[in-house]
Amino acid sequence: MxxxxxxxxxxxxxxxxxxxxxxxxxxxxxxxxxxxxxxxxxxxxxxxxxxxxxxxxxxxxxxxxxxxxxxxxxxxxxxxxxxxxxxxxxxxxxxxxxxxxxxxxxxxxxxxxxxxxxxxAGESLLQPVSTDPVRARYRYHDDSAPVDTFSEREVSILRLLAGGYSNREIARSLFLAEGTVKNYVSVILDKLGTRDRTRAVLKAITLRVI
Known part of the structure; x- marks a missing residue:
């Protein structure tokens, strides 16, 4: 550098x-x-x-x-x-x-x-990424997988959170119940060790999860 x-x-x-x-x-x-x-x-x-x-x-x-x-x-x-x-x-x-x-x-x-x-170098930390390499990197291997692994569904929800979507809008986009989305968001916050959606998005960007 x-x-x-x-x-x-x-x-x-x-x-x-x-x-x-x-x-x-x-x-x-x-x-x-x-x-x-x-x-x-x-x-x-x-x-x-x-x-x-x-x-x-x-x-x-x-x-x-x-x-x-x-x-x-x-x-x-x-x-x-x-x-x-x-x-x-x-x-x-x-x-x-x-x-x-x-x-x-x-x-x-x-x-x-x-x-x-x-x-x-001309890159962006915010550019959209394919979920395929993300899945490969954050795949569940077994029940004892570390908490910083993310499923494809969780990555999709994180990307929608980054876009400013509410739980209701995410539910409509992914054809899920709003309560199911709320549960996913809670799990995502736990895995990222954050207490709110904005810090989760920031941390996910920093870690290149999204």
């Missing part, structure tokens, strides 16, 4: 300092730091970068608004949004605006490094 130029946006100076230290240890050049979306947009006009790493929540122009503004002016620089927030509307709005990826702020350093590499 040596040679990559990153724009780093976060309203917390300590967070920026920590991310800068981490990334510079891995050979990444921080082209500039921004404390808000307005500053990020302004600096990008004359300082192009390979990847934008931004907090999703900032005062004024937040990460979602910044992505929207960038795409509106024709700037297609890949954007990786960092979040700690359980807000499905922000997650879905950012995806629709044109963000290429999300990562929880407590993700492991190697996950951050890999995410940046993938975005710089």
């Amino acid at each position: 040596s040679g990559l130029r990153i724009a780093l946006a976060d309203d917390q100076a300590l967070v920026r300092a920590g991310l800068r230290a981490l990334l510079e240890q891995q050979g990444v050049t921080i082209a500039f730091e921004a404390e808000c979306g307005e500053s990020l947009l302004r600096r990008l006009e004359d300082q192009p970068v390979d990847v934008i790493l931004s907090d999703i929540r900032m005062p004024g122009v937040n990460g979602v608004d910044a992505v929207t503004a960038l795409r509106a002016r024709g700037d297609l620089t890949p954007v990786l949004l960092l979040t700690t927030f359980d807000e499905a509307d922000l997650l879905l709005r950012a995806r629709d605006a044109g963000a290429q990826g999300f990562l929880l702020k407590d993700a492991a350093p190697e996950d951050l490094r890999e995410a940046i590499e993938r975005l710089a």
